[in-house]
Amino acid sequence: MTGETHDEAGPQGLASALVAGGALSSEWLPAFTAVRRELFVPDRIWPGIADGTRQNPLVDRATDPGAWERAVYSDIPLTTQWDDGEHQGNGLGTTPTSSGSMPTMVASMLRDLDVRPGDRVLEIGTGTGWNAGLLSHRVGGSNVVTVEYDPAVAQGARENLQRAGLAPTVVEGDGRQGWAEGARYSRIIATCSVLEIPPAWLEQSAPGAVIVAPFGTEYGGEQIVRLTVNGDGTRAVGTFTGGSAFMRIRQQRTERPPFDDYLHGVEWPAGAERSVTALSPWDTGNWFRQFVIGLGVPGAFWRAERYEDGAYTLWLYSRDRQSWASADYVRDRTEYEVYQSGPRRLWDEVEAAYCWWDDRGRPGHERFGLTVTPEGRTAWLDSPELPVPRQG
Numbered sequence: 001m002t003g004e005t006h007d008e009a010g011p012q013g014l015a016s017a018l019v020a021g022g023a024l025s026s027e028w029l030p031a032f033t034a035v036r037r038e039l040f041v042p043d044r045i046w047p048g049i050a051d052g053t054r055q056n057p058l059v060d061r062a063t064d065p066g067a068w069e070r071a072v073y074s075d076i077p078l079t080t081q082w083d084d085g086e087h088q089g090n091g092l093g094t095t096p097t098s099s100g101s102m103p104t105m106v107a108s109m110l111r112d113l114d115v116r117p118g119d120r121v122l123e124i125g126t127g128t129g130w131n132a133g134l135l136s137h138r139v140g141g142s143n144v145v146t147v148e149y150d151p152a153v154a155q156g157a158r159e160n161l162q163r164a165g166l167a168p169t170v171v172e173g174d175g176r177q178g179w180a181e182g183a184r185y186s187r188i189i190a191t192c193s194v195l196e197i198p199p200a201w202l203e204q205s206a207p208g209a210v211i212v213a214p215f216g217t218e219y220g221g222e223q224i225v226r227l228t229v230n231g232d233g234t235r236a237v238g239t240f241t242g243g244s245a246f247m248r249i250r251q252q253r254t255e256r257p258p259f260d261d262y263l264h265g266v267e268w269p270a271g272a273e274r275s276v277t278a279l280s281p282w283d284t285g286n287w288f289r290q291f292v293i294g295l296g297v298p299g300a301f302w303r304a305e306r307y308e309d310g311a312y313t314l315w316l317y318s319r320d321r322q323s324w325a326s327a328d329y330v331r332d333r334t335e336y337e338v339y340q341s342g343p344r345r346l347w348d349e350v351e352a353a354y355c356w357w358d359d360r361g362r363p364g365h366e367r368f369g370l371t372v373t374p375e376g377r378t379a380w381l382d383s384p385e386l387p388v389p390r391q392g
C-alpha cells in the first residue's frame with residue numbers, strides 16, 4: 001500500500017502502479033483502465049485513512065480540482081459519507097460510513113475472487129459503484145448484482161454507473177440478506193467488513209462458489225477471508241489472504257458503552273482484583289495480533305487512554321457491560337499493573353490468547369482459516385480440525 005500519487009496521471013498511471021505493486025493481475029488491467037475512478041467519486045471527498053477521532057481534511061472539486069484529481073488517482077481510500085449521512089458532509093462527522101475503497105485493496109480482493117467468464121457476482125456494499133463497475137466490465141452488467149443499505153448512496157452509485165455506460169443491478173437493502181431474486185451466485189464479494197458470514201450468502205451460492213469478505217473481530221483487527229462453498233450451500237471453508245480495514249457492515253458495529261456502565265454505581269476500582277503481568281500491553285497491540293486475540297476472546301473490545309511519554313492504560317470491556325480490566329503500559333518496565341472486575345477475567349483471556357499464538361511460533365494470517373456452517377463459524381489454525389481455542 002503506497003498511498004502515493006504517480007508520475008503518469010489518470011487511470012493508466014494508477015493501474016500501472018497497481019500492477020507494479022503486485023496487487024493488480026493482468027486479467028483486471030483492461031477494466032481498471034476503462035472504468036475511470038473519477039466517474040464514481042463525488043465532488044466533496046475526504047481522502048486518506050480516517051483515524052476515528054476526527055474528520056480528515058475535505059477536498060472539494062469546485063475549489064481545488066487539481067487536489068481532487070490527484071486524490072482520485074492516488075492509492076488511497078476516499079471517504080464520501082460520515083455518520084450515515086447525518087451531517088450532510090458539513091464537517092462534523094467522526095465515523096466514515098461510505099467510501100471509495102483503496103485501489104490496492106480493490107485490486108487484491110478482485111484477484112482473490114478469481115472471476116471467470118460467465119460468473120454471476122453478488123457484491124455487498126455498493127458505495128460509489130466503482131467495484132461493481134469493474135466487475136460489470138469483466139463479466140457483463142447482467143451478471144452483477146450489488147446491494148447497498150443507504151438509499152442515497154445506492155442512488156448515487158446508479159447514476160455513476162450509468163455515466164460510465166455500465167448497468168449492473170443495484171439493489172437497495174440489507175446485504176446480509178443477499179439478493180435471492182438474482183441467485184445463485186458463483187462469486188460473492190463484500191466491501192464492508194463482517195463479524196459473521198451471513199447464512200443467506202451460503203444459501204444463495206452456486207456449488208463451488210467463492211466468497212471474499214473482510215472478516216473482523218469485535219476486539220479489533222481484520223483480515224480478508226476467501227471461502228469456497230460446498231455443493232448444497234451448507235458449508236464454506238477457506239483461509240485468510242491478508243489484512244484489511246473496511247468499514248463495518250452497519251448492523252454489526254460494536255457498541256461501546258461508557259466506562260461508568262461497568263462500575264454499576266460504585267467508585268473505581270470498584271473492588272477489582274489487582275495483579276501484575278510480565279506481558280507488555282504494547283505487545284498485544286498491532287492489527288494482526290488484535291485479530292488473533294479477537295478470535296479467542298469473543299464479545300470484548302478495548303480502548304486506550306494515553307498519557308505523556310508513551311504511557312497508556314489499555315482498557316478491556318465485555319460487550320455485556322459486566323466485566324472490565326485495565327493494564328498499564330509504561331515504557332522500559334518489565335512488569336505491568338492489571339485490574340480485573342466482573343465475571344470474566346478479560347486481561348487473563350487476552351494474555352492466554354496471545355500466549356497460545358506465541359507458543360505456536362507466531363503464525364501469520366496464511367495459516368489461519370474459517371469454516372462457516374448454519375450453526376456458526378469456527379476459526380482454525382492450519383486445519384479445520386484445529387480450532388482456535390476460546391479463552392476464559
Ligand SMILES: C[S@@+](CC[C@H](N)C(=O)[O-])C[C@H]1O[C@@H](n2cnc3c(N)ncnc32)[C@H](O)[C@@H]1O
Pocket residue numbers: 097098099100101124125126127128129130131132147148149150153173174175176191192246247248249250251
Ligand atoms: C467501503 S464502502 C464500499 C466501497 C464500494 N464497493 C466502492 O467501490 O466504492 C462500504 C459500503 O457498505 C455499505 N453497507 C454497510 N452496511 C451494509 C449493509 N448491511 N448492506 C449493504 N451495504 C451496506 C455502506 O453504506 C458503504 O456504502
